[in-house]
Amino acid sequence: MFRTPHPRALTPTRNRALARAAGAAVLSVALAACGSAASGGMSGMDHGASPAAGSAGTTAAGGGHQGHRMPGADAATADATTSTSAPGVPAGAATGAPGAERxxxxxxxxxxxxxxxxxxxxxxxxxxPDGRPVTAFRTDQTKRMHFYAVRSDLTGFQHLHPEMAADGTWTAPLAAPTAGTWRVYASFVPDSGAGRGTGLVLSRTVDVPGEGASAAAELPAASGTATVDGYTVAVEGTPVAGRAGELKVTVSKDGRPVTDLQPYLETFAHLTAFHAGDQAFAHLHPEAAAEAGSTGGPTLAFHAELPASGDWRLFLQFLTGGQLHTVGLTLRAG
Structure with missing residues (x-):
């Protein structure tokens, strides 16, 4: 059994036409919202930089986190052995955070x-499946691995693109996490073995001891707007659990439309969603790609199909002037 080297001193830190039938499976969203980071190409699942834990803001581009589609699968179904159901979720709905094995x-x-x-x-x-470390991964949205870390109360979001050593060990540089229980998610597409070409999302928890570890921040109320770094993000659309729909995101600044969005992970924004209560994971896919050297905005359309009703915490990431911005807002699915 593979055993990873003990860490030094841990600290936080598309096929464009993806199957749109996510049915009862937890959807993988193509645009992920990560903290500010450097921009990056889009092939493997590239999400991220190392935003500060517990905050959403800007950082210099460099290893950014953009939205991404995973070939062969748009959904990450939770393992029954590790999933938990959230209040208000219909019986039988595929909810819950993905398990560590699938x-x-x-x-x-x-x-x-x-x-x-x-x-x-x-x-x-x-x-x-053979028990050995996988070393062959497909590039999705410019990255071979998209790694996320989020606190159990859906604060402290981080989206990273770790590096892999020759032996298959990945190292994700986490920004300083706050005390509490965190869940990490690995989103990837193996390029060998029985699962070749199939997108997967696996996750597990990690504890961060310390003062306030048991305290949970109240989830911000559902709202169609949020601000970050002087930008205002407005979201239109009301998703219904289990049904395909569309969300429109508009970016403005000082009351004027923003039209200089830069490509980030092959799109003009990356959107990731987490279900309140059980931390189910979803990717919202953008309906248009971004060509290198082009600019976009102010309005972006996303294909949305959330598997469960209730509150979802969305993290939107977009790039302007070489700076990656990350904003979070709460969306309620009917």
Whole structure:
């Protein structure tokens, strides 16, 4: 069994036409919202930079986190053994955070705790059905691995693109996490073995001991607008659980439409969603790609199909002037 090296001192840190039938499966959203980071190409699932834990804001572009589609699967179904149902979710709905294992693939790590308030390296590996570390991954939205970390109360969102060593060990540089329980998500497409070409999302939890670890921040009320770094993001559309729909996102600044959005992970924005209560994971796919050197905005359309009703915390990331901005808002699905 693969054993990952013990971390140093852990600290936080598309096929364009994806199947639109997510049915009762937890959808993988193509645009992920991550904290500010450097921009990056879009092939593998590239999401991220290392935004500060507990905040959404800007950072210099460089290893950014953009939305991405995973070939062969738009949904990440939760493992029954690790999922939990959320209040108000219809019986039988495929909800809950993805498990650490699916279809023989497993997210393996020796990291069980992280130190609060200090940067850290989260080391892990993806083992295949044969029990050995997987080293062949397809590039999706410019990245071979999209890695997310979010606190159980859906604060402290981080979207990263870790590096892999020759032995299959990945290292994700986490920004300093706050005390509490965090869940990490690995989104990837293996390029070998029985699961070749199928997008997967696996996750597991990690504890960050310290003062306030048991305290949970109240989820912000559902709202169609949010601001970050002087930009205002407005979201139009009311998704209905289990039904395909569309969300329109408009970006403005000082009351004027923003038309200089830069490509980020092959799109002009990356949107990721997490279900309140059970931390189910979803990707909202943009309906248009972004060509290198082009600019976009102010309005972006996303294909949305959320598997469960209730509150979802959305994290939208977009790039302007080489700076990655991350904004979070709460959306309610009927």
């Amino acid at each position: 279809n023989g693939y497993r997210l393996s790590s020796e990291v069980t705790t992280l130190a609060a308030g200090a940067p850290a390296e989260y080391r892990f590996a993806i083992t295949g």
